[in-house]
Amino acid sequence: MLRKIKYTLIGSPLPSEMLAEKRLNKVRALAAFSPDALSSVAYANQEIFLGLVIAGASGLSLQFPIAIGITLLLVIVALSYAQTIRGYPSGGGSYVVARENLGTYPGLVAGGALLLDYILTAAVSLTAGVAAIASAFPILWPHRVWIALGLLLLIMFLNLRGIRESGTVMAAPVYLFLFSFLGMLLYGGIRAAIQGTPVSLAASAPAAIEPLGIFLILHAFSAGCTALTGIESISNGVPAFKPPEWLNARKTLIIMAFLMAILFLGSMGLTQFFGVVTRPDETILSALARRLLGTGPIYYLVQFSTLAVLAVAANTSFAGFPRVAAILAQDKFMPRQLFNIGDRLVFHNGIILLSGLTALLIIVFNGDSHALVPLFAVGAFTAFTLSQSGMVIHWFKEKKAGWQFKAFINGLGALVTFFALIIIGISKFLEGAWISVLVIPGFVYLFLKIRRHYHKVADQLSMHGLPPSLRPLPKPRVVIPVSAVHRGMVDAVNLARSITDQVLAIYIDVDPGPDEDELHKRWNKWYPDVEFVVVPSPYRSIVEPLLAFLEKTDHEHNDGQQAFLVLPELIPASSWQEILHNQAADEIKKALLYKSRQSGLQRIIIDVPYHLEK
């Protein structure tokens, strides 16, 4: 039944040969890789506004200058990634680039940062998208957590189904967003040109709470750096482009960076020009759209397309996270289940893990993208810095024609992103950056611990030095736990008697009374040749007295290496009936497999099912 539900939700399994990927042309590729980068404007603007508004009008007058600074950063980082595309035409994610060029540890730091980054992309995009739509419909504002979780669930199921046609399906929201947003900016620009002089911020801005200091400016700048997130995505997916892959990917990157710059500078500029400010339950972008377009159908279209592009941006994490997790799993840094390909040819465990962690972040941070951004920026800029530094080393190692220029560009990228990372880390430390500063090394520790485990296991399982022997098994004692004299244990007793003459039936007595004698008599009537013992259980546990009895007596009755237990198990006809039976057999199996290690015995369990009918 569970299987049926699963297949209805995610579709029936697909055979392995369907795994081959289709190549994307530039229009589709832009739609597939850019949503995360383009939609960053939806939260970066908000962060800059929130960072500056506390200094009142004089703070808000810095919106546009800060936007220009961040755009410069954007240009450098974009050029830098254009180099990465050339250097790693097979897809140069931060983890791969950093590990190959800087070594295992920096690679793992990049990997950890990247995983964190993907989780936060999903969480921030969803919460910012819900904030956009809740700005339009204030009645939704108090329910943002639930709406975000609902969207997350939807995206999770779509990804578990395996969205094959990502390029096509995703294109609609992306181009809708570009169309409506660029249209709004154009219209706003014309209105601004006609009006000529900007609206005075002094009139609309709230009173300053804090003086405008350098720290406050750096703070707003570092918050706005989230505008750059997602810019690296094309460099991860170069092989998905049509040939010549690197050239098409690079062109697409340039177009994307150009669009990012226009969206960001345009919206920041118009916000400042028209002196737009906002309430706590509306985003600054919504306030800008309302100011320019009024609360009419076009305004709603803009808000809806913002939600749609952010949902698609969250979806890009569902492609990225499972892939990086699978690469880490293949390198034995994460549980190997993350490398398993599920029924629908996707890394289903990675998708489920990402969904769980994203849901956790949304709940813990109460669906507030503003609270999540400091964590986000640290992860993103750590990955940027390591990836760019790795590229510098790459060019140094390669030393092909023109390598100095390439190394310079990447070096500049590494330097400015590192500088931004330091600013973010310091100015946002107490607001949540500390979490990322702890989590990333935590991930690295976990990665190393997991690999150590796998290596140890591999050593232990090696057949090296093992003599090819066949040890004849001595006739062992066989123990059967019984709960009553009933048909369900007849086969088990017969099987035990066929193995050995030393069979012992054991009854764990949780409720002392006259029943035991009765049981003993019935037993002797049926199996006079099989010994029967009653073990009292003052703490009403089935497992522990059984285990204690075995530990006490097994060594004298066996060869000290193996001990046998025959376990009669009633199997109900349908799985819902499971809950109507004590799961004693399961508990005994688990306990014997796991706890028996102390005794040094290898306990072999022979499970004899008895199938109940309907």
Next chain:
Amino acid sequence: MLRKIKYTLIGSPLPSEMLAEKRLNKVRALAAFSPDALSSVAYANQEIFLGLVIAGASGLSLQFPIAIGITLLLVIVALSYAQTIRGYPSGGGSYVVARENLGTYPGLVAGGALLLDYILTAAVSLTAGVAAIASAFPILWPHRVWIALGLLLLIMFLNLRGIRESGTVMAAPVYLFLFSFLGMLLYGGIRAAIQGTPVSLAASAPAAIEPLGIFLILHAFSAGCTALTGIESISNGVPAFKPPEWLNARKTLIIMAFLMAILFLGSMGLTQFFGVVTRPDETILSALARRLLGTGPIYYLVQFSTLAVLAVAANTSFAGFPRVAAILAQDKFMPRQLFNIGDRLVFHNGIILLSGLTALLIIVFNGDSHALVPLFAVGAFTAFTLSQSGMVIHWFKEKKAGWQFKAFINGLGALVTFFALIIIGISKFLEGAWISVLVIPGFVYLFLKIRRHYHKVADQLSMHGLPPSLRPLPKPRVVIPVSAVHRGMVDAVNLARSITDQVLAIYIDVDPGPDEDELHKRWNKWYPDVEFVVVPSPYRSIVEPLLAFLEKTDHEHNDGQQAFLVLPELIPASSWQEILHNQAADEIKKALLYKSRQSGLQRIIIDVPYHLEK
């Protein structure tokens, strides 16, 4: 490790002999059994207010008359239960009384109603308690769901620990509540006497939204009937009293009913006298307390004691629900695990089940006691009616001296509670009573279905007619699934070879490639005498191809009755490492035990563990 956490939270196990109960004197007994009944005032008042306020001042002027009507009902029901105490000195819960006197089906209806009632007592008491404290601290108002869930968790853990000293610990909140509340009523009464003429409701009451009709009055009356909930609790616990049990219990019941009447009439009267009305984010009792005492320390004391007594009231469900569930489980109407006594000598499964269902109600109804009350009233009055009807039959059957009078009292009780049930069912139907009207028969259906299952199982397990034979097992084919040639499967292969000569190793190939030939060669090097087959798995599942292979080949290689599988299983040193390994062995075991029934074969699984070191 899980065990350690568990013991830290709920304490280490207790031996069975500590099960004997201590008897309670009247003061302690009142504290133990009355919180639910006494605290009903906290939501009944609220319901009457909300029911009448929509008719404005003329509606609110009926508060006191309705309170008098409900108090009359209270007197009749209390007298009625005084008879139950005499008739069932061993504890006459509605289920027992209804089943013994009216038959199985009415008994099960009463049982279902009772279970629902306990769940709703917990949910309504917690949400009403949180509303009381959030009225005092409005900042808490939006977080009521979380606070209620936190309290629920706390109460759950306390009960899993097993609160032995219930009488003593519970006494403090109950007497604090009585002391502060009765004090407030006395003070209010004096002020009312000095003032003389009541405050005009016309001044304070909001405008009427609906006209004052008979339906509106019945509606408010039926909502206020929740003031009676909990009155039956003493009749369930007669054996806990000191001897003469029935007499002490009856005296305590009279005192409790008297206190209930004073609290209810007093608070309703003062509310109407002073023309108190309230906002949506404050309870009417809080508004009354604020009016009488101002927003000072005494007001906070009253609100805090209301929360405390309601939390204790919720706690009474944690004594009642698991006990009723255990009685039903003993009668085979519920899963037998509910009859198991846990480590701390409590019905731990019942406690966990109750907590889960209560949490579900709190979440679904958004922590709003007003939304829960219609469901609550139906359950409570169904149980009242059936229990009282059962008592009438009881006296008729017994026909001892004075039975006519006793039967008359219980008959009157049955009649008025049935009448109230009809009013509640009709007037509150659309507001949620329909849920209870569906859930109670749903419970009954489930009870019957569960019992049918247990009866069928018992028939199948009967040894009746079974010949006492020992069937010698033929030499079977034994199959070993392997994932690689490693040390972990050496013991398994040896064991299989010791059982039979027909051993077959099977490798499920999820990723076709040149590896298989390599593996085959290694296998032949180590075990030239054991056949090795590779089974491809185009859908990457381990279990299904294995099962399909066995289904196809087992019949020809075995006697058609039993088939053997030897399962090598790697056991990590600590359980957290489990997540680093594919749980293929577990999946295979589950699948073979459950799915193999189609083939008609009994599949015996021999589990050979290999213990990994740290």
